[in-house]
Amino acid sequence: MQETYAAKSGENAIDPSFFNLVSQIAHVAVTYGLTFTAARFWGWPGIEIVGGLCILYAAVHEFFWDPLMENALTRGSDLEDFCFLVLGVAVAAGVYAI
Numbered sequence: 001m002q003e004t005y006a007a008k009s010g011e012n013a014i015d016p017s018f019f020n021l022v023s024q025i026a027h028v029a030v031t032y033g034l035t036f037t038a039a040r041f042w043g044w045p046g047i048e049i050v051g052g053l054c055i056l057y058a059a060v061h062e063f064f065w066d067p068l069m070e071n072a073l074t075r076g077s078d079l080e081d082f083c084f085l086v087l088g089v090a091v092a093a094g095v096y097a098i
């Protein structure tokens with residue numbers, strides 16, 4: 001059984017590059033939202049704790065969980081996913097600092 005193929009015009013399918021774009025926007029938004037919200041409540045200690053937990057989560061999820069459990073059709077680059085999760089933390093810290 002063939003698992004992947006190029007969709008024909010008009011066929012109901014997901015464009016992998018569009019799927020990846022949406023995924024990376026979601027990765028940044030999640031860690032940005034969590035870290036910036038923590039910063040609003042607890043300042044820099046909130047960024048250190050919640051941002052640190054986000055980075056820990058990103059590392060475990062992307063380099064342990066995904067290689068074992070993620071569907072081959074939706075799995076992209078774990079390193080890219082990790083970088084965008086960390087980017088959300090970094091942007092939150094940057095926005096909080098200014």
Ligand SMILES: [Ca+2]
Nearest residue numbers: 062066078081
């Ligand atoms: Ca991943």
